[in-house]
Amino acid sequence: xxxxxxxxxxxxxxxxxxxxxxxxxxxxxxxxxxxxxxxxxxxxxxxxxxxxxxxxxxxxxxxxxxxxxxxxxxxxxxxxxxxxxxxxxxxxxxxxxxxxxxxxxxxxxxxxxxxxxxxxxxxxxxxxxxxxxxxxxxxxxxxxxxxxxxxxxxxxxxxxxxxxxxxxxxxxxxxxxxxxxxxxxxxxxxxxxxxxxxxxxxxxxxxxxxxxxxxxxxxxxxxxxxxxxxxxxxxxxxxxxxxxxxxxxxxxxxxxxxxxxxxxxxxxxxxxxxxxxxxxxxxxxxxxxxxxxxxxxxxxxxxxxxxxxxxxxx
Amino acid sequence: xxxxxxxxxxxxxxxxxxxxxxxxxxxxxxxxxxxxxxxxxxxxxxxxxxxxxxxxxxxxxxxxxxxxxxxxxxxxxxxxxxxxxxxxxxxxxxxxxxxxxxxxxxxxxxxxxxxxxxxxxxxxxxxxxxxxxxxxxxxxxxxxxxxxxxxxxxxxxxxxxxxxxxxxxxxxxxxxxxxxxxxxxxxxxxxxxxxxxxxxxxxxxxxxxxxxxxxxxxxxxxxxxxxxxxxxxxxxxxxxxxxxxxxxxxxxxxxxxxxxxxxxxxxxxxxxxxxxxxxxxxxxxxxxxxxxxxxxxxxxxxxxxxxxxxxxxxxxxxxxxxxxxxxxxxxxxxxxxxxxxxxxxxxxxxxxxxxxxxxxxxxxxxxxxxxxxxxxxxxxxxxxxxxxxxxxxxxxxxxxxxxxxxxxxxxxxxxxxxxxxxxxxxxxxxxxxxxxxxxxxxxxxxxxxxx
Numbered sequence: 001x002x003x004x005x006x007x008x009x010x011x012x013x014x015x016x017x018x019x020x021x022x023x024x025x026x027x028x029x030x031x032x033x034x035x036x037x038x039x040x041x042x043x044x045x046x047x048x049x050x051x052x053x054x055x056x057x058x059x060x061x062x063x064x065x066x067x068x069x070x071x072x073x074x075x076x077x078x079x080x081x082x083x084x085x086x087x088x089x090x091x092x093x094x095x096x097x098x099x100x101x102x103x104x105x106x107x108x109x110x111x112x113x114x115x116x117x118x119x120x121x122x123x124x125x126x127x128x129x130x131x132x133x134x135x136x137x138x139x140x141x142x143x144x145x146x147x148x149x150x151x152x153x154x155x156x157x158x159x160x161x162x163x164x165x166x167x168x169x170x171x172x173x174x175x176x177x178x179x180x181x182x183x184x185x186x187x188x189x190x191x192x193x194x195x196x197x198x199x200x201x202x203x204x205x206x207x208x209x210x211x212x213x214x215x216x217x218x219x220x221x222x223x224x225x226x227x228x229x230x231x232x233x234x235x236x237x238x239x240x241x242x243x244x245x246x247x248x249x250x251x252x253x254x255x256x257x258x259x260x261x262x263x264x265x266x267x268x269x270x271x272x273x274x275x276x277x278x279x280x281x282x283x284x285x286x287x288x289x290x291x292x293x294x295x296x297x298x299x300x301x302x303x304x305x306x307x308x309x310x311x312x313x314x
Numbered sequence: 315x316x317x318x319x320x321x322x323x324x325x326x327x328x329x330x331x332x333x334x335x336x337x338x339x340x341x342x343x344x345x346x347x348x349x350x351x352x353x354x355x356x357x358x359x360x361x362x363x364x365x366x367x368x369x370x371x372x373x374x375x376x377x378x379x380x381x382x383x384x385x386x387x388x389x390x391x392x393x394x395x396x397x398x399x400x401x402x403x404x405x406x407x408x409x410x411x412x413x414x415x416x417x418x419x420x421x422x423x424x425x426x427x428x429x430x431x432x433x434x435x436x437x438x439x440x441x442x443x444x445x446x447x448x449x450x451x452x453x454x455x456x457x458x459x460x461x462x463x464x465x466x467x468x469x470x471x472x473x474x475x476x477x478x479x480x481x482x483x484x485x486x487x488x489x490x491x492x493x494x495x496x497x498x499x500x501x502x503x504x505x506x507x508x509x510x511x512x513x514x515x516x517x518x519x520x521x522x523x524x525x526x527x528x529x530x531x532x533x534x535x536x537x538x539x540x541x542x543x544x545x546x547x548x549x550x551x552x553x554x555x556x557x558x559x560x561x562x563x564x565x566x567x568x569x570x571x572x573x574x575x576x577x578x579x580x581x582x583x584x585x586x587x588x589x590x591x592x593x594x595x596x597x598x599x600x601x602x603x604x605x606x607x608x609x610x611x612x613x614x615x616x617x618x619x620x621x622x623x624x625x626x627x628x629x630x631x632x633x634x635x636x637x638x639x640x641x642x643x644x645x646x647x648x649x650x651x652x653x654x655x656x657x658x659x660x661x662x663x664x665x666x667x668x669x670x671x672x673x674x675x676x677x678x679x680x681x682x683x684x685x686x687x688x689x690x691x692x693x694x695x696x697x698x699x700x701x702x703x704x705x706x707x708x709x710x711x712x713x714x715x716x717x718x719x720x721x722x723x724x725x726x727x728x729x730x731x732x733x734x735x736x737x738x739x740x741x742x743x744x745x746x747x748x749x750x751x752x753x754x755x756x757x758x759x760x761x762x763x764x765x
Contacts, residue, residue: 050764052721053413054435057764066762138583158582247528247587254531255427255727262735277406278724280431281763 040293047286059283067287075263076271077291079164083234083267084299087168088227092220095175099182100208113183120176128240131170132157157245160264167265170237178223185219186212221307225300232296235269242266268292343439343650343657363394364656366663367418369411371646373402380680384673388666395659408651412437417653419660422474426644427727430465430719438470438649444661445469450669454687456709458643458716465719472668475683476645477605478709479534481629485622487518487600493626495638497538497564500601500629504568507600516572516580519593521601523568524577525734528587529603532730533717534642535561539631543726544718548765550756552730553749560631562737562745569738590615594623603628606705610682625704627711640713645683684709721763722756729755 022029047064050057067073098116102109119127134140135156143153154162193211202210213220239258246260258274259266268288276285372381378401385397400418405428408421421438432438445452452460452469459473483493487507494500504520511517524530536543541557544550552558569577584598585591592611593599595618609625612618630637648667650660667673674690677683679697684705690696691706698706708714720726733742733752742748 050762052431052435052763053409054437059762062762066758069758136582138579155582158578246526247584248526254529254533255425255724255731257728257731263732274724274728279722279759280428280435281759284762 043286043289043293046283047290049283051282051286052280053282063281063284063287067284067291072263072266072271073268073288073291076259076266076268077295079238079259079264079266080232080234080268080295082164083167083231084228086164087171088224088231090168091171091175091178091227092223094172095178095223096182096220098175098179099186100212102179102183103186113180116179117176119174122174124174124236125240127174128170128237129244131166131173132241132244135166157241157265158261160262163241163245163261163264167237167241170241178227181219181223182216185216189215217307221303224307225303228299228303229296232292232299233269234267235273238265238267239270268295342652343441343444343661361392361394361659361662363396364659365396365398366420366656366659367398367400368420368422368663369400369403369408369418370422370648371401371403371424377681380677383680384667384677385663387670387673387676388663391666392659392662395662397663409437412651412653415653417651419650419654419656420648420663421651422646422648423471424646426462426647426717426719427723429463429471429647430721430723432649433465433468433470433719434721436652438651439654439657440468440470441472441649441661441664442469444658444665448665450665454669454689456643456686456714457712458709458714459645459686461718462644462716463647471647471649472664473686474646474648474668475674475677475681476643476686476709477607478684478705478714479529479537479603479605479628479642480704480708481601481626482594482604482608483601483624483626484594484597484599485624487597493601493624494629496629496632496635498632501564501568501571503601505571508572510576514573514576516576518597519572519577519580519599521568522577522581522599523565523572523738524581525565525731525738527581529605531727532558532734533644533727534603535565535628537637537640537642537713537715538628540634540637540713540715544720548720548760550726550753550760552756553746553753557631558749559745562734566738566740570740574739590617592618594618595621606684606702607682609699609701609705613682623701625701627704627708637713639707640711640715641708642716643684643709643714644716645686720760721765722759725759726756 046056048058048060050059050062102113102116105112122130135142137143137153137155137158140153140156142156146153156162156166189212193215194207197207197211242258242260242265243256246256248254248256248260258270269292272285272288272292275281275288368385370381372378378399381401382399385399389395389397403421405423405425408418408423409428409432411417433440455473459476463469463471463473481493488503489507491503491506494503500521504523507518507520508516509518522530525532525535532541533543536558539557539561541561542551542555545554572580584593585596588611594602594604594608595612595615612621612623627639628641630640648664650657650664654660667677669687671687671689671693674685674687675693675696678685678690679695682697682702685691685693685696688710691710717723717727729752733748736742737745737748
């Protein structure tokens with residue numbers, strides 16, 4: 001007599017557990033499907049079409065060919081790259097530096113924390129408009145102050161060379177959130193590690209490099225990754241600064257050319273927005289969106305890899 | 315598994331809902347029987363009671379009050395129709411609403427940049443059938459006004475009020491000189507009226523020739539030389555029309571006379587175009603190109619209202635004196651979006667606001683914009699002082715032109731303006747090659763748009 005092998009009840013239990021797991025995960029699954037997968041697939045689909053929001057016509061790779069031969073795409077991508085390469089590190093280093101200083105203060109720390117944090121509460125548009133007025137080359141108080149010392153101030157937002165550095169200043173001014181996150185991380189570093197390092201003869205720099213940095217590296221990584229994603233999506237400040245500095249308006253027979261001066265503030269998301277919502281070329285804007293997605297993914301992956309390697313080494 | 319199936323089905327349903335939003339066949343104009351002509355007679359009462367939604371871009375108290383008064387004239391004529399208005403609406407909101415199937419019955423826009431797309435895509439309904447049904451004679455509108463409200467034979471909007479552009483001059487700064495009639499005279503007068511300090515910095519400018527100065531867009535300046543934007547097939551005419559080169563060379567010569575850096579320093583130090591610090595209000599510029607609406611702004615500014623100023627048509631190319639008196643015009647457009655719940659009622663409202671003389675005169679007097687019909691312009695109740703009358707004449711001039719509707723209107727203006735900034739700063743060595751580049755950018759995009 002053949003004894004049939006006993007079938008384990010596991011699959012049945014798995015199915016029950018799997019179902020429950022899916023049930024609990026369902027809000028997330030639905031969210032990702034509706035707000036990420038569906039829009040992403042739609043974007044890919046629209047990128048092969050001429051789409052003005054009302055009519056849809058398949059045109060193959062025409063949108064891709066046009067996008068990759070459009071000088072404004074390259075210009076906006078380079079501007080975005082500039083922000084990633086210069087503005088993000090500047091903001092991270094500035095926030096870390098200020099936070100480090102705040103941890104050393106014996107008194108007045110609360111007041112200074114408030115002062116550094118307050119700008120991040122100012123609405124983005126208002127803060128940008130105020131900055132453009134402050135840095136107005138002819139009437140702004142900054143250049144007037146510089147003139148008192150015999151220094152001719154730059155054109156700031158009116159000059160292609162200075163426009164992005166001016167935006168970086170704005171970003172540093174509004175770095176309150178990053179400062180607070182770094183401050184919390186720095187205060188969390190166990191004191192005994194510093195004491196041990198000091199006993200081993202480590203100086204301030206060595207303590208910072210060998211104790212502080214390894215402990216706060218997850219926060220650094222968070223700050224860098226979110227900073228890069230933020231820079232890749234940089235839109236409002238560049239748009240407002242550009243518009244206010246140019247003095248241009250949209251009225252009968254006039255139109256605002258984004259990126260003033262000389263396209264130096266035209267970021268990829270702005271170009272995408274204008275292509276889609278001002279030029280009605282949603283198919284082409286979809287190509288820009290995919291390009292933006294790829295760039296953001298690449299930067300994030302590179303950063304994650306670098307930080308994991310640094311963690312292993314430390 | 316049942317849950318997964320349910321979730322999949324839900325997602326599919328959601329996707330289909332999203333895909334089909336706004337695709338239901340709405341009632342359209344012309345498909346419905348003619349209900350009325352005009353007036354308060356029995357024909358007007360034939361339209362059933364309804365509530366219309368009207369979206370417009372007016373936002374200040376004065377503007378919205380004037381617009382509400384014009385609408386009140388309509389509801390007096392059609393007491394069974396109620397109109398609710400929504401102010402401060404931008405074009406992209408209108409487009410999104412149409413696409414989402416929640417279009418208002420009537421929508422108005424301040425710019426003409428989207429007329430071509432709205433007409434081409436069918437986002438706004440073609441008004442031709444009801445215009446013909448109601449026997450409206452569109453020749454009461456100047457040709458330029460007719461041009462900026464239609465595209466490729468589809469009249470999907472009507473002109474509500476118009477803007478016309480001319481020259482404002484500060485009489486005190488003109489030192490007894492008359493406004494220039496030609497570009498040569500403008501150059502000469504600019505040099506004469508400009509005041510500089512010991513370092514050569516500009517203190518008072520005769521005329522600011524920069525394309526980056528407030529209203530000095532190529533659209534507004536082009537009519538001074540009779541320049542054309544497009545060929546008959548919709549491709550760019552900028553590189554091939556010698557008039558643009560004539561304008562650009564004249565402009566560059568004047569920029570160079572000032573010195574680009576000095577002019578930029580002066581321009582960047584000027585006040586806000588829409589505020590009390592406007593340089594014309596403050597006596598920093600003797601002559602400016604501006605729209606008719608500047609008259610109202612001067613009258614309403616506590617300091618500027620004392621300004622002794624005059625208005626004149628823009629100076630024109632020396633070799634085209636017949637252009638003198640003309641200028642640029644565009645304006646507010648209004649139409650019936652696709653998906654409007656009550657298109658026939660909506661058309662009656664559009665018709666009233668754009669062709670009813672009393673309504674146009676009321677609006678024009680309140681907003682100090684140019685009324686679009688001949689009857690309204692000649693109406694005795696229209697407030698017409700000398701400075702405002704200049705713009706009425708410019709609007710009615712047979713050679714007055716507009717920026718023709720184009721599916722890539724914004725991009726085309728961007729492309730040209732971007733080039734002009736390079737040009738005036740002296741970064742363009744070969745003008746012909748530069749303009750050919752502008753043509754290429756415009757034409758490539760036109761091809762991509764299927765134009």
